[in-house]
Amino acid sequence: MANLADSRELAELMHNLYQLKIPTLAVVQGAAFGGALGLISCCDMAIGTVDAQLCLSEVRIGLAPAVISPFVVQAIGERTARRYALTAERFSGQRAQELGLFAECYAADALEPAVAEWVDTLLLNSPQAMLASKDLLREVGSGVLTPALRRYTENAIARIRVSPEGQEGLRAFLDKRKPAWQEPQA
Structure with missing residues (x-):
């Protein structure tokens, strides 16, 4: 045992x-x-x-x-x-x-x-986006694109796009500045 x-x-x-x-x-x-x-x-x-x-x-x-x-x-x-x-x-x-x-x-x-x-x-990357990417890559790792997997990927990008880090990253990109997670912590 x-x-x-x-x-x-x-x-x-x-x-x-x-x-x-x-x-x-x-x-x-x-x-x-x-x-x-x-x-x-x-x-x-x-x-x-x-x-x-x-x-x-x-x-x-x-x-x-x-x-x-x-x-x-x-x-x-x-x-x-x-x-x-x-x-x-x-x-x-x-x-x-x-x-x-x-x-x-x-x-x-x-x-x-x-x-x-x-x-x-x-450390340059969004922690939330890296987590979402890890989850996403584990899901798609099989290589078989089923309708359920397609919906999963659609929902994944929709969730991260409206998340606080997603919004900050997009704003920083458009403003041509570093996102908050790249700034030195006090």
Whole structure:
């Protein structure tokens, strides 16, 4: 029973990270094997060093990447996930970028400044609009444009357009000034 409870806790952790209301950025240097690769896959974006080492290592120790698999498949695709889950071969940060797992790769000494730049870029954006975008992208992630999905997207833009941050962003754009969320906080 404890075994199943542990599995459920891990699944809940992955789900909560994936559903987090704020942008998530995984930063990888060194090794990220098994569950660590799952956590990376749950994040909105990931960056890492060129020489980072990643691996879906579970089959080497007689396990399967069960709880992390939905997130890994979503991040790199089913075919690629099959390759790495079945072979347990290691791949580099450079390869992680080629697979779409990493948005960018950096030399080890350039990683810290890159993280600061990513954070600064995110801080320029409307928190409410980023939340709405995350919700929207999760909904449309299937790629199937059903009438219900079309209505969802129509309602999403209608809601955000009239929201306080939406109105402030539009006014700031028209007034050629920074929106309030970009102003320094006192």
